[in-house]
Amino acid sequence: MSYLESLRVFVRVSDLGSITSGGRDLRLTPAVASKRIKELEARLGVRLFNRTTRKLTQTEIGRDFYDHARRVIMALEDAEAAVSGLSGRVRGTIRLTAPLGLGQRIIAPLALDFARAYPDIQLNLRLSDRRVDILEDQIDMAFILGNLQDSSLKQRKIMDAPRVLAASPEYIARRGMPQSPEALKAHDCLLLRYPRSPEYFWTLQTPDGGLRLDLTGPLDCDDAGVLVDWALAGAGIVNRPRLELAPHLASGALVEVLADTPPQPAVFACLYPHRRQQDPKIRLFADYMVRHAREALLRASKSA
Numbered sequence: 001m002s003y004l005e006s007l008r009v010f011v012r013v014s015d016l017g018s019i020t021s022g023g024r025d026l027r028l029t030p031a032v033a034s035k036r037i038k039e040l041e042a043r044l045g046v047r048l049f050n051r052t053t054r055k056l057t058q059t060e061i062g063r064d065f066y067d068h069a070r071r072v073i074m075a076l077e078d079a080e081a082a083v084s085g086l087s088g089r090v091r092g093t094i095r096l097t098a099p100l101g102l103g104q105r106i107i108a109p110l111a112l113d114f115a116r117a118y119p120d121i122q123l124n125l126r127l128s129d130r131r132v133d134i135l136e137d138q139i140d141m142a143f144i145l146g147n148l149q150d151s152s153l154k155q156r157k158i159m160d161a162p163r164v165l166a167a168s169p170e171y172i173a174r175r176g177m178p179q180s181p182e183a184l185k186a187h188d189c190l191l192l193r194y195p196r197s198p199e200y201f202w203t204l205q206t207p208d209g210g211l212r213l214d215l216t217g218p219l220d221c222d223d224a225g226v227l228v229d230w231a232l233a234g235a236g237i238v239n240r241p242r243l244e245l246a247p248h249l250a251s252g253a254l255v256e257v258l259a260d261t262p263p264q265p266a267v268f269a270c271l272y273p274h275r276r277q278q279d280p281k282i283r284l285f286a287d288y289m290v291r292h293a294r295e296a297l298l299r300a301s302k303s304a
Contacts, residue, residue: 003043004076007069009036010048014058014066015138025095025124078275090280091120097134098143101224101244102268103127106296107143107289114288121281129192129224140276141286145241145266153271156286159294162242163263165202166254170234178237181211181261188236190227193220202239204261211261239263243300268297 023033
């Protein structure tokens with residue numbers, strides 16, 4: 001078993017590029033994770049990583065070994081899932097990811113309820129507004145607000161999530177209220193930007209259909225929470241799911257912009273690899289989240 005655990009550590013360290021990150025992902029200290037790697041190298045009689053004080057990279061042998069080790073771990077997980085389904089005892093670890101706002105307000109509270117109801121299942125939740133590669137990062141399930149056309153992933157739609165444009169009263173007093181979608185081009189739009197970002201443009205709903213607007217602004221960030229903070233500070237107009245802005249809209253800290261032509265709603269969905277849909281713990285968690293997340297999202301969208 002220690003050899004298999006060392007393989008698990010090697011694969012996660014390779015995926016994340018850091019002994020500390022790989023160990024943390026498996027709930028191990030850096031010292032224990034490092035020990036596992038050294039034990040594996042000693043058993044194989046080869047060096048799997050080149051180490052410097054700043055960087056950890058795989059050796060050529062390490063890269064070749066990784067492909068085999070990853071297949072072994074995936075096969076073991078599939079075997080454990082099959083046994084779990086036959087035994088009726090669902091257990092194991094589920095690696096999750098979600099956008100920050102959605103994760104904090106919806107996914108994290110529901111994950112806590114699930115963990116209390118099913119103590120044999122460990123949840124590993126990572127929150128980030130950056131797009132993740134589910135297959136490359138070995139994520140078991142990802143929650144998204146958006147659209148993803150990828151045949152290699154199973155998608156379960158939860159509901160459409162309305163989006164809203166909003167700005168502070170101070171900004172509106174200074175710059176004026178936009179009277180048409182095209183008027184946004186003369187305003188300071190706060191953009192969520194990162195590599196492969198889906199929001200280099202905004203698409204608004206109009207009587208004639210969707211209107212795509214390529215916008216610019218003085219500020220952009222890869223953290224949606226920062227964009228909301230900037231909007232609250234009067235820096236510009238933000239485009240976010242209503243659930244994230246509902247408390248600020250209710251308090252008057254933000255006001256809705258172009259309410260008659262709002263942004264197109266985002267799809268709130270969970271995604272997971274097709275091979276994982278037969279895993280009892282994945283099916284159980286997906287069913288639980290789809291059942292409860294809609295109600296939670298509706299509550300959050302209306303919350304004060």
